[in-house]
Amino acid sequence: MTDQAGADGLPEPPAQRLTTRETAERLGVKPETVYAYVSRGQLSSNRAPGGRGSTFDAAEVDALARRTGRREPASPAGELAFRTGITLIESDRYYFRGVDAAELAGRHPYEEVAEWLWTGELRPGIRFTAPAEALAAARRTVGALPAHCGPTDRLRVAVVAAATADPLRFDLSREAVLGGARSLIPTLVAALPAAGGGGGSGDAARPDTAETTAPPGLARQLWPKLTARPAGEASLAVLDTALGLLIDHDLAASTLAARVAASARAHPYAVVSAGLGVLEGPLHGAASGLAHRMLAEVLERGGAAPVVADHLRTGRRVPGLGHRLYTGEDPRARALFDLLARIPQAAPALAAARDVVATTARHSPLHANVDLALAVLSVSSGMAAEAGETVFAISRTAGWIAHALEEYGERPLRMRPSGHYTGPRPPQPLPVAAGAPSQ
Known part of the structure; x- marks a missing residue:
């Protein structure tokens, strides 16, 4: 018998077969990606009748879809689109986990908004604390930079220095990532020199016990890094609200870079470094x-x-x-x-x-x-022109961490677009060094 008998003794119907296009639609990927799954051994294929194209077992395709997560929504503009539960932008407003972001940032300090973004829980009065070892490493590194370096330069090296002080940075569990985030953000702020203090080792290298024992809110810590003018409560409220408003804005360029890094299972410090690398562009954070x-x-x-x-x-x-x-x-x-x-x-x-x-x-x-x-x-407020970029970078660090947490729960390395090759078709002759005699 060629047909297997089912439980009722009747032959089972033949397995449903899908075309390449149907398989791609069911998985939410491009046809090229379907064949990539075949080459990796994640899908099997048979030649379609007549030898034109391939067919795929529907049950196997559905099993792969379950393993890799639900299919991503299609983008009408042909752009990348990823499922996210963090930020919704709709009808000229935006929302953090369904809550109006402007109202949330106006009523809660930055740290509480960050916690809401990370966990979906409000933690009144929470304060982030910079660990002494990470803070010392970041300040030493930042203090060694040339005086002409900008704030984003300092933040980038501070992230690397803080990472070297955290031997548990490769732990991608939710609890470890959140603990590192709560430490990293105040470390970045504290590592910056005071406004007007230059880029030398003086202010940036001095320890500050107040910042490591009983820290004030992050906005109050950041203010003297931006301007030498004293902070009034109304001005601090603007800065704190700005920090809360800028935490996330869907898949901006720097956030996409952060998610790509997280997709490769880079640790959170590397995720933040990826975001900072994109943020400095004049069309984004600058x-x-x-x-x-x-x-x-x-x-x-x-x-x-x-x-x-x-x-x-x-x-x-x-x-x-x-x-x-x-x-x-x-x-x-x-x-x-x-x-x-x-x-x-x-x-x-x-x-x-x-x-x-x-x-x-x-x-x-x-x-x-x-x-x-x-x-x-x-x-x-008498700040330098780069102050807004600094506010942006400090604030968005929390958003990058939120997206990293989401991405760590997805299939690894899922962001692998295919290149559309436009170079000369092979085979081409081997190149010859300029000026070499022809053979």
Whole structure:
């Protein structure tokens, strides 16, 4: 008998076979990936009748789908799309685990927002503490950098130094990752030199027992690293809210880099390093610095019109305006503008920002984004142009950790797109060194 008998003695129906396209759709991958599964021994295939293409056992495909997790949602634009339960951006608002992010950041300090993002639980009064050994290593390393180094340079080496002080960094269990995150973020803040202190070993190398025993909130720790001006409570509230607002924003470029690293099972410090490497680009974390310089120029020249005109004349986009995910004003900018309006010394910079928006609206209906709001904070508080980038990097570290935790629960190395080769077709002759005599 060629057919096996079932429990009722009747022949079992032949196994359902799927085409390559049907298999790819069921798995949520490209057809090329289906054949990659075959080459790795994760799927078996048979030649389709007539020798055109391959067919796959439906039960085997479904079993692979269960092992690798549910299929990813298709993206109509052909872009990468991953399932995530962290941030939703919808109808010009955004949400952390279903909660309005602007409201959450406005009512809770950064550490509590981070805990909500990581665990889905609110922990009132939680404070992050920098371990003495990691802090000492980070400060020594940061203190050895040349004075001209920027804050992101310092943060990158501080992450590496903190990693070397943590022998348990390769433990990817949830508890270990969260413990390391709660230590790493305050270590990064404490490793930065005080504003105006230069990049030498002085401030960055001195231990501070207050930071290792009874730390204040992270915003209060970060403020003196950004400006030499004293911190008023209203200004601290703006900084703390900014930290909370910027923790995550779906799959931004740096977050995608962090998830790729986590997909390869890199430890959390390496995940943060990957995020920092992308963040420094002028189209991402460094964008607030461009807005800072523009606002400073508007204040110096007495109005936005000549500054906006210069940008348009030279073909440059006006910094701090527009966002591909929002049709109206960035909700993060709106939340920060509301707080900045309560600070008298921020009034000139805030008026300059509104002048930029109004002037540009004559040419293009663009709305303010969070970079412009960060620029108002940095300009009005006597911070350097790079301050917004520092705030961004410190804040987003928590978001990268949240995404790493999600990615550690997915199939390893799932982010392996196929290259579309456009070079010369083989076989090509071996290359010959320039100037060598022809054979």
